[in-house]
Amino acid sequence: MSISIRDRIRLGLAVAAAKTVTSLVRLLRLGAASVLPGSISQRIQPKALPLMFTQVRRGVILIVGTNGKTTTSLLLRTILESQGWRVAHNAAGANLINGLVTTLLENTNLIGQLNADYAILEVDENVLPLVLRDCQPKFILGLNLFRDQLDRYGEVDTISQRWQKAIAPLPPETTIILNADDPTLCYLGQQLSQNVRFFGLNEPEVYLDEIPHAVDSIYCPRCGHPLDYKGVYLSHLGDYDCAKCGFSKSPLAVNSPEWPQILIGLYNKYNTLAAGLVAQELGIDKAAIYETIKNFRAAFGRAEELDVGGKHVRILLSKNPVGMNETIRAVYDIQKVGGASTKLVVLNDRTPDGTDVSWIWDVDTEKLVELGGTIVISGDRVYDMALRLRYSQAEGQQNCQLIIKEDLQEAITTALEQTPAHETLHILPTYSAMLEVRGLLTGRQIL
Template identity: 35%
Template structure:
């Protein structure tokens, strides 16, 4: 059955790529005809499987973990497409296995959506898990924040080896209390940075839980600057340059370091880890920088209040032409009421040059309530992007976009500039 399902999946994958279809379709097909495909393929990896989950930051953090482990000479399989459902993992596997279904890798590092990770860990128990945060997300999909915590807790309980937790998020740190057989490690922040990275309760006016601060952390982010950062590892502070943009990406770098050090083990080459970290480029759409008409154009993915707030805080508006693209397709979340939980006042001075997407007029209304001038509104992303680029002149550009809007923007940009193809 395995050879037949692999060959069928590979044919569907090739046909899908030729037609410009979705990256997860081949995985959906192979799941239907061979439900054991993922478990069978990943079961014998020497270092097992690591799962990265949480509300925000999964894609960039997973990318960092992969590149850090590759700096240690390990062969790493990952779901690079950013499709973080089980069918996305299956689709990614089809691109890596030979026709017999054999995977040449030492370890798998997988980004998984919280709800779908619970299904995945029933197929194969991860040896490692990294749980980033619990923030109010697309509530029409998964329900309240406590339910999201329970989903992450289920991932941790299914882990057979080490669970790495965010000590600054009380809900994530609290998961440790429900574990018994697992080793628990933490990543965290210097106290001077905690106000920069509020947890969900703090963003809604509640006080921080001081108990989390006393937990020992393997990796601590000590300082953040525009082009470098300090990390405390093994009681030593290491300064490293960074290509990553955005304060939230830098904190996720601490998470990635913590997991990579656990997987690599005592023999980990610390110098190689930090060299690799300094060279990590942002994941597609997560602060990714392209060049259009000789000017930089940055794409910033936004999918919930905390992510949008951190995006606005990380990327100064001054001197940039700004576009916001908001869709409400399933992958974005249908309920866009969360836009009212975001403070857009930092955009007031420069204004927004273009608002687009299915929910363009809702977004424009939200900006009006924060006295942010909007120069133009066009729900058609293709037309809006052309107008935005034309009106930007010699200014650098930045586009804040929901997930499916980002895919549409990247598709159009690929016609006029070099855009990384993720397949």
């Protein structure tokens, strides 16, 4: 793509503005400057995104899905950087257009020349079709589709249909990597003409005892008939087929029992397999991938571990029914061995979270209460969450104490005080709440 002199000048001005704003925000310790510079630069050069996409030397990798984008993209970045590649990556999780522009501008010089072998960009589910208007990626990685912010997205089949329409015009050499355990994504992959590869689990020993309440898509995406499940790993992800039309799970390109995993929770096994398969498709040796997995550290708020005043803290983002069920499952597996401890649950209803919080009634909070100990509750919708947890308590249950704190700083202080020195405080926040919690714990916000 040739760039006109006019576009080049405007891109240079956009870069200068973005770098100036970034420097000021960070100098004044106002945040990470992951969104604002992109917003300002687009006003100067509306073509900033396509102009920079064309400069990525080896290819753009887009990562989409409801849960796991930030962790998976960070793992893949770490693998590629271990091989000596230079990677542009929206590490702060800013996955709307402004965040993508900011990320790429950070990797340019003062005249708008981009210095990156790969661009690894996590992309919001609704934004993917917009991004594909300006980009022909080398890879698209689809992790999963769960109900998340129905006020913004709609149902999962609607999102899948938008994705299919946007991906269909891409050239055949584009590689699409999808989670075969998700029926919706598996069916999507079976309809595409591009090079499609699938990851997933083949470990029946970790099936759930039953299909959870917060299940999204147990009907055949081809004919609408109920799917027959041999077993589920989490939510509607599992081993399935349709007795009516013959639709079934596609063959996997990875053998999951051979793979180690990053961090805690089964959901992170999926993230590991997803990033690992992309790396393999790029020709990276499996031994090098395993070594990176072994030494991986969490992205912010995603099983991130902090030391706060001598107390150990783990932040587990919990932004929808499936995500919160899995974080509760992880906490339950840890604390049922070590005994009851303290949890902090923070529920907000801002735009990044979704304004409808009725989803908390689809969460199996009974398991969290069953652990006992202390649960501190805070957030904009503190009383909604407190009511949900109160209904989760069995009649006469005395081993779980609920503490309500409207003020988040007070809630954090109380939770830390209630946590014994040898135990871990687990914090389960929604998205905007996670940013607030981290800001209070580390003194750094996202802007």
